[in-house]
Amino acid sequence: MDMKTVKVRELRKLLDEKKVSAGELCEMCFSQIKAADDTYKCYITTTEEIAAEQAKKAQERIDRGESAPLTGIPFAIKDNICTDGVKTTCASKMLEDFVPPYNATVMEKLNEQDIVMLGKTSMDEFAMGGSTQTSAFAKTKNPFDPQRVPGGSSGGSASAVSLGMCAAALGSDTGGSIRQPAAFCGMTGMKPTYGRVSRYGLVAFASSLDQIGPMARDSHDCAVILNAICGFDPHDGTSSKNSVPDFTEKIGKSIKGMKIALPKEFFAEGIDGSIREAVMNAAHTYEELGAQLVECSMPSLKYAVPAYYLIACAEACSNLSRYDGIKYGHRSKVGDSYEELIMHSRAEGFGDEVKRRILLGNYALSSGYYDAYYGKAMALRQLIRQEYNDIFEKCDIILTPTTPTTAYRCDENISDPVKMYQADICTVTVNIAGLPGVSTPCGYDQKGLPIGMSVIGRHFDEATVIQAADAFEKTFERKAPRV
């Protein structure tokens, strides 16, 4: 069995038929972690002892014939999702020693199914970045070329799934942080509709945009995981009471007659030719499957990146004000007064990118600038939502590239924040509008690096997004990294 390619459903079958045990699966993942994680740096913390105990408990449940869909499945968890008793650092010195006293709701839900947690994966500090190179502890590498970035911010989860260091993972997505690393690492990642999955226990970056989602080796696996983690949570006032379908129910059904929108701005200048070509080839595959392609326009896209950064940073500077060095988090030894203690604790604990975003958020919200920046960004948010609504009046899903380029070298872009921000152009509008979207591989460039396409759906219509992504995946030959 190749841990880099085996699906969660296949593992379920093997476990239930006793062809492999939960303990053996856990060991196989740890042997891959020991062999490759020094190079790829996917994990910040591994939890081998806890995993062995969880595997034992899962196996007992399997032996009783009571397994749930994820019982015994080895998972990696992004290090901004709180895990009771296991360090949750957000890849920041600020939370280097933080041990949450509670589980995030998604962890409670996964534990109810008796998953096996292998550890906590690296990310950009506080999820602020698209490269995982702002991590204070583990600058994760791309599984297809360790000289390149895995994307971010959920780069550790994406790379770990791609390299077989787990069977699936959880990530979080504020402006593309699940979908962009999924594209760079040649695997599948899903951002559910805002409100579909509880954010309780997800360390907050931008509360109106953040969403937890699954990362796996295809859309069907993502649907199985989404089934487990979604639903209303009284601990999260923005989680939805909408009914929850079985997200696998439309898989395999014909997409004949499905209307697929192609907004021309997503295929314009600035998008690499190889990416445009791969996504258009995917569109033609859909046509061959009986879908109808519809050209459309989203004029507000040119303002999406600044609108996103103004909203996200405004929320971030408020959310991050909780780090004072007193209740939890890094506490400076410098500073005699209350004020000085806070200022030095934050200066020592936060990295450069986090500080920049706090500055930008304060700028956007400060007196004299509020209307011109935050107010205008909120107006753009309404316009972007309206443009999506208009498209969804005529179409069922939208198809776009996930990224303008394939994975870049670790020494490129990193020192230029503006370049880094502009690279988010294809993903941020989905968060701004609160829509569900999945990124899945649709090609490889001349260097053999994966190309991702995004399927975007109506609010709470993840089932159609998964149906469409799965229909394409069945026609596409995915490559695993050669490690």
Next chain:
Amino acid sequence: MDLEMVKYLADLGKLYFSDEELEENSRQMTSIVELMDTIKEIDISYDPLKDNKNVYLPDLREDKSAPSMPTEKVLQNAVNSGSCFVVPKVVE
């Protein structure tokens, strides 16, 4: 963005910067704000009545007490704590 503005924003964010860090941030924030300024060219305004369409606030929960976290768990990540959070002296 000039140094005075960066210093003002840093104070708002309770961030200590050295002089060199202030200079570097001034340079980088200037390019970031240039990118943000592109939204000034579109003439639209925010309509608060249309807002929060994608925030599905459920019914407010019932106002009744529920178990809370034990004190030792709340304090487990605080430095120098006994049975309370410890801060530098704030009164003379």
